[in-house]
Amino acid sequence: EAGVAQSPRYKIIEKRQSVAFWCNPISGHATLYWYQQILGQGPKLLIQFQNNGVVDDSQLPKDRFSAERLKGVDSTLKIQPAKLEDSAVYLCASSLGPASGNTIYFGEGSWLTVV
Amino acid sequence: QKEVEQDPGPLSVPEGAIVSLNCTYSNSAFQYFMWYRQYSRKGPELLMYTYSSGNKEDGRFTAQVDKSSKYISLFIRDSQPSDSATYLCAKKYGNKLVFGAGTILRVKS
Numbered sequence: 001e002a003g004v005a006q007s008p009r010y011k012i013i014e015k016r017q018s019v020a021f022w023c024n025p026i027s028g029h030a031t032l033y034w035y036q037q038i039l040g041q042g043p044k045l046l047i048q049f050q051n052n053g054v055v056d057d058s059q060l061p062k063d064r065f066s067a068e069r070l071k072g073v074d075s076t077l078k079i080q081p082a083k084l085e086d087s088a089v090y091l092c093a094s095s096l097g098p099a100s101g102n103t104i105y106f107g108e109g110s111w112l113t114v115v
Numbered sequence: 116q117k118e119v120e121q122d123p124g125p126l127s128v129p130e131g132a133i134v135s136l137n138c139t140y141s142n143s144a145f146q147y148f149m150w151y152r153q154y155s156r157k158g159p160e161l162l163m164y165t166y167s168s169g170n171k172e173d174g175r176f177t178a179q180v181d182k183s184s185k186y187i188s189l190f191i192r193d194s195q196p197s198d199s200a201t202y203l204c205a206k207k208y209g210n211k212l213v214f215g216a217g218t219i220l221r222v223k224s
Contacts, residue, residue, distance in 0.1 A: 004158075031210065040123065042203050042214030043159065055210060091158055098210030101147065106158035 002026065004107035006092050012113045018080035021110040025073070025094030031055075032069055033104065034077050035091040043091055043106075049075065050098060082114045116141055121204055121215030130224045134191040138204035138215050141185065146208035148180050150189045153201045153217065162202075163189070194222045 005024040013019050025032050030051050035043035046065065047057040051072040060067070064083070069075040079086055089109040095102040121138045128134055136150075147166050151159035163178040165171045171178045179188040187204055201217040 033212075040216070042119075042121075042205075042216050044214075045212070048210060050210075093158075103161055103164070104207075104212055106151075106160070108156075108158045111156075 004092055004094055004105055006090075006107040006110050008110060009108065010111045010113075012115060013082055015084055015114050016081040018078065019082060019112060020076055020078045021090050021092075021112075023075045023077070023092030023107060025075070025092070026105055029094035029096055029105075030072070031095045031098050031102070032075050033093040033095075034067055034075070035093060035106075037089040037091055037109070039088070046077070046090075048098075055098065079112075082112075084114050087112055087114045117215075118142055118213045119204060119206055119215040121218055123216050123218060125219035125221055127221045127223060128194055130194060130196060130222055132194050132222075134189075134194050134198070134220060134222075136189040136191075136202050136204070136218050136220070138187045139185055140187065140206050146206045148178070148187045149205045149207060149212075150176075150178055151203040151205060151214075153203060155200075159203055164207075191220075194220075196222050196224045198222050 032049045034046045037043040046060045047067045048055045049069040052069045067077045091109045093104045093106045095104045119140045149164040150162040152162050153159045168182045175192045177190040203217045205214045
């Protein structure tokens with residue numbers, strides 16, 4: 001079974017530029033998550049989708065971050081304009097559904113450096 | 116107070132040692148507890164999860180939950196250099212997964 005796919009793996013941009021990350025979840029997984037992991041910290045949830053609807057985006061900096069999940073499968077996370085503090089790993093994850101007992105599987109992450 | 120507290124380490128042990136990794140948590144809502152392992156430049160992978168208090172074993176790994184003291188632990192027996200990674204504890208309630216900061220473990224051969 002294929003895992004969660006993410007691209008690009010690495011990206012270096014200058015501050016105030018924009019960047020987009022793509023995620024393809026495990027087939028059949030209705031719930032998709034985007035996490036931000038800053039060096040030395042645990043992952044922090046940015047946004048959660050159930051199919052193509054947003055369940056939780058309370059920690060998403062909406063002035064610069066946006067995400068969509070069209071057709072309830074792939075998802076894109078965009079940052080515009082980027083700030084230095086956005087340097088982090090952006091992890092996409094998916095699960096069968098939102099129930100507590102469902103395992104959340106992570107992709108390998110997209111590493112962003114803002115200079 | 117953070118929902119999940121974890122000592123970031125690093126923790127350095129010789130090969131073959133027993134490793135103990137610990138977390139404390141707040142908020143006692145119905146929840147699962149999980150341990151993820153994260154190798155350098157990789158995403159987290161689920162090692163173990165448990166709901167109830169007590170121990171759960173899987174090979175060299177044992178997860179322990181003490182709900183009365185809000186303490187969760189991961190023990191690694193006969194540690195190997197390949198166990199060198201960051202270990203993240205997490206609690207999950209409903210659709211929300213909250214992580215600790217992660218403990219860096221280095222097993223020296």
